[in-house]
Amino acid sequence: MAVKTLWNIDHACGHTTEADLADRSADRRAGYARWLSARDCIDCWRAARGEDAESRAEWLAKKRAAEQAEAQEWSEQYRMPALEGTDRAIAWGIRCRHRLVSAAYTALVLEGTTSEAEWEAIEDVVRPLTRAGWWIDQRDADPADLPELLDAATESDRPNENPTSETPHPRPKGCRASVLRLPHTALRRHRSTPHHAPRQPRRRLRALPPRRLVTRSASRERGLSRAPGAAAR
Structure with missing residues (x-):
């Protein structure tokens, strides 16, 4: 069977x-x-799996919101400047900065040999780093390596470290954009100085001698005097 x-x-x-x-x-x-x-059964298993996914997503959203509020409060308390980037990158970067710097304080000061004065110097280096992507890239870094990581940061990670208060000069009418980078004194000099070879001194015109100034009637008479019949006489 x-x-x-x-x-x-x-x-x-x-x-x-x-x-x-x-x-x-x-x-x-x-x-x-x-x-x-x-x-x-398959129907009960799918329903339970969907509920688990929804509950997990809801739990993760609540946890992220709590971390975001805590990181924002920490940033205001320790005068951390706002980060630059997209909205999603800024929110993520704020959380990463909070976790890394807080863990670094525990590892270096509370559990290490770094003094409070040395930590204040580290904070002064942390503040100019306002590119959110830099903090996101360091999310898995060892907190004890924060000073070395700060030394490795480039100028592009500190876009607002040396802000300038100078305002550009207004563009004169008919002036090219490249000239606008020059100061006013250099601008006048730039206008008066040609781009080609130096200007040659103007040559003075000499007056022609009187014998060269021949009128039309005189030239006609001179032509008649040179005729063949006149030469035979």
Whole structure:
């Protein structure tokens, strides 16, 4: 007698389903049916999985909101400037900065040999680092390595370290954009100085001698005097 392929499974959730086990070998069907009976049916399993996903997403959102509020309060308390980047990067960077700097204080000051005065110097280096991407990149770094990480930061990570208060000069009419970078004195000199070769001194015109100034009537008479008939006379 052949081993049956259709099995009635009484699941742990209380539901009964019919499972087709024809794709399994005959000696494994009974064991697989017993394994199915110890678990929920497919509908209950999908519903439970969806609820778990929703509950996990809700828990993660609440946790992230609490971390964001704590990081924002910490930034205001220790006068940390705002970060630069996209909205998502700024929020993420604030949390990363809070976690890294707080953990570094514990590792270097509370558990290490760094004094409070030395830590204040470290904080002064932390503040100009306002690029959110830099703090996101250091999210997995060792907190004790914070001083070395700060030394490795580049000028692009400190966009507002040396802000300038100078305002650009207004563009004169007909002036090219490259000239606007020059000061006013240099601008006048730039206008008066050509880009090509130095200007040659203007040559003075000399007056022609009187004999060269010949009128039209005189030239006509001179032409008649040179005619062949006149020469024969």
